Amino acid sequence: MEMMADSRNKTSEDRGVLARMVMALFDHWKLSTEEQAVLLGLAALNRSALTRYRKGEPIGTSRDQYERVGHLLAIHKNLRLLFPENRDLAYRWMSTRNKAFDNLTPVEVIREWGFSGLLMVRSYLDRARGV
Numbered sequence: 001m002e003m004m005a006d007s008r009n010k011t012s013e014d015r016g017v018l019a020r021m022v023m024a025l026f027d028h029w030k031l032s033t034e035e036q037a038v039l040l041g042l043a044a045l046n047r048s049a050l051t052r053y054r055k056g057e058p059i060g061t062s063r064d065q066y067e068r069v070g071h072l073l074a075i076h077k078n079l080r081l082l083f084p085e086n087r088d089l090a091y092r093w094m095s096t097r098n099k100a101f102d103n104l105t106p107v108e109v110i111r112e113w114g115f116s117g118l119l120m121v122r123s124y125l126d127r128a129r130g131v
Contacts, residue, residue, distance in 0.1 A: 012058045013058075015058035015059050015060050015061075015066070016056040016057060016058050016059075017056070018058075018059050018060060018066075018069050018073075019052075019053035019054075019056055019057060019058060019059035019060075020053070020054070020056050021073065022040070022053070022059065022069050022072055022073065023036075023050070023053050023054045025072065025073070025076050026039070028091045029091055029092075029094045029095065030091070030092075030095065031094070031095070031107065033045075033047055033050060035107050035111070036050055037049070037050060038107070038110065038111045039068065039072060039107070039110055039118070040059075040065055040068055040069070041062075041064055041065055041068055041114070041115065042065075064115065067115075068115065068118060071118050071119065071122045072118070074122055074126075075094070075106075075121060075122050075125055076090075078122070078125035078126065078128070078129055078131075079091075079093050079094075079125065081129060082125065082128055082129060093106065094106045094107050095107055100124055101120075101121075101124075106121045109121055
């Protein structure tokens with residue numbers, strides 16, 4: 001029984017690390033509070049959840065949110081690999097209009113299409129990398 005509690009704590013701890021990672025990523029991307037909430041699938045004005053995640057409280061208590069974080073981190077990885085010499089471009093990309101998305105920014109695509117939009121942005125970058 002003790003082992004189960006241990007693994008549950010570890011999972012919670014890991015999700016706390018994920019929370020801090022994704023919040024640091026949002027800082028690099030210079031996203032507004034509303035945009036951060038939208039990318040995580042939260043109500044647009046759910047500042048309290050964002051504040052908790054910044055403190056390292058576990059993220060992804062729902063499968064949807066956990067998967068969103070995974071896709072956001074994969075998007076970040078793709079951008080770093082696509083633009084290894086230009087970190088500024090990698091960080092600006094999510095807020096830059098893109099012809100591939102009907103001149104919307106990737107953040108706007110995710111706002112408009114939800115989880116499907118997140119998958120669209122990720123798969124676009126996966127294809128750009130030839131993955």
